[in-house]
Amino acid sequence: MINLVPDGLDGERIDVAGARITGWSRSVVAEQIEAGRVSLDGVLVAKASQRVKAGQMIDVDEPDRPAVRVEPQLAAGLKIVHLDDSVVVVDKPAGVAAHPSLGWSGPDVLAHLAAAGVTVANAGQPERQGIVQRLDVGTSGLMVVARTLPAYSRLKAQFRAHTVEKLYQAVVQGHPDPPAGTIDAPIGHAGGGQWRFAVRDDGRASVTHYETTELMRGAALLTLNLETGRTHQIRVHMQALRHPLVGDLVYGADPVLAARLGLERQWLHAVRLSFTHPATGQVVVFESSPPPDLAHALELLRKVS
Numbered sequence: 295m296i297n298l299v300p301d302g303l304d305g306e307r308i309d310v311a312g313a314r315i316t317g318w319s320r321s322v323v324a325e326q327i328e329a330g331r332v333s334l335d336g337v338l339v340a341k342a343s344q345r346v347k348a349g350q351m352i353d354v355d356e357p358d359r360p361a362v363r364v365e366p367q368l369a370a371g372l373k374i375v376h377l378d379d380s381v382v383v384v385d386k387p388a389g390v391a392a393h394p395s396l397g398w399s400g401p402d403v404l405a406h407l408a409a410a411g412v413t414v415a416n417a418g419q420p421e422r423q424g425i426v427q428r429l430d431v432g433t434s435g436l437m438v439v440a441r442t443l444p445a446y447s448r449l450k451a452q453f454r455a456h457t458v459e460k461l462y463q464a465v466v467q468g469h470p471d472p473p474a475g476t477i478d479a480p481i482g483h484a485g486g487g488q489w490r491f492a493v494r495d496d497g498r499a500s501v502t503h504y505e506t507t508e509l510m511r512g513a514a515l516l517t518l519n520l521e522t523g524r525t526h527q528i529r530v531h532m533q534a535l536r537h538p539l540v541g542d543l544v545y546g547a548d549p550v551l552a553a554r555l556g557l558e559r560q561w562l563h564a565v566r567l568s569f570t571h572p573a574t575g576q577v578v579v580f581e582s583s584p585p586p587d588l589a590h591a592l593e594l595l596r597k598v599s
Contacts, residue, residue: 296353304348331355343496362421366409369401380445380573392428415446435564448572461566462518466537473506477531510595555591
């Protein structure tokens with residue numbers, strides 16, 4: 295697919311420009327760059343961070359991807375905590391994805407909503423319609439899905455403006471010093487063909503505020519507030535501080551400790567979600583307590599402190 299870079303994209307990263315021109319996600323364009331399938335003025339692009347200029351010709355090969363569809367399927371443990379004509383707020387358990395994707399055969403939020411007869415906004419990519427935020431498969435807690443086009447547009451604008459309050463609780467290894475602070479470090483693909491991310495100079499701006507709320511022997515319970523919503527953001531930022539989330543083996547957690555606590559995923563839960571309702575203009579607040587697996591692990595940690 296060959297296109298002229300318009301004036302409005304002058305100076306943008308090529309993955310951003312490619313996504314806006316093609317309508318594909320940035321991650322898809324980045325994958326095509328890594329595969330040597332993106333060129334600028336006939337020259338292969340090596341890095342997703344390369345900047346484009348207005349008037350250049352960008353060529354992005356069509357990705358070899360089968361269509362991904364939402365197949366109605368109830369997800370065990372998923373709760374609808376709020377439902378109205380504009381939005382639906384769910385409490386997602388670990389092991390459930392936000393939406394269907396290639397390589398994932400398990401349950402997802404959109405499939406559950408479809409099976410429950412809850413319609414969502416006809417906006418976004420077909421497999422992500424209505425999705426304005428996502429939680430990792432291994433992360434539990436609250437997320438909102440738009441049910442109408444106006445709700446989708448207004449919620450997306452709130453997330454872009456960083457006016458949505460997204461509070462998480464996490465248990466990390468060790469005691470962060472200082473006990474409270476802000477991590478302002480860009481995040482990008484770690485490379486190597488694995489689905490991992492890392493702090494990188496050429497990554498996307500990412501800001502996490504954290505505060506220690508409880509100290510235990512060798513671990514700490516944190517409350518975290520996200521300004522941005524990058525994939526694996528909390529997990530990557532805490533690893534960068536050398537305090538990986540307990541149970542997060544992908545990002546350097548102690549497997550022995552995870553086994554002792556009976557954890558099969560990272561200790562991370564989205565406990566509070568607050569936003570301006572797109573229809574009423576009123577601020578709405580939703581809260582969720584950590585599920586049994588996380589509560590049990592936390593109690594074990596408290597007992598040895």
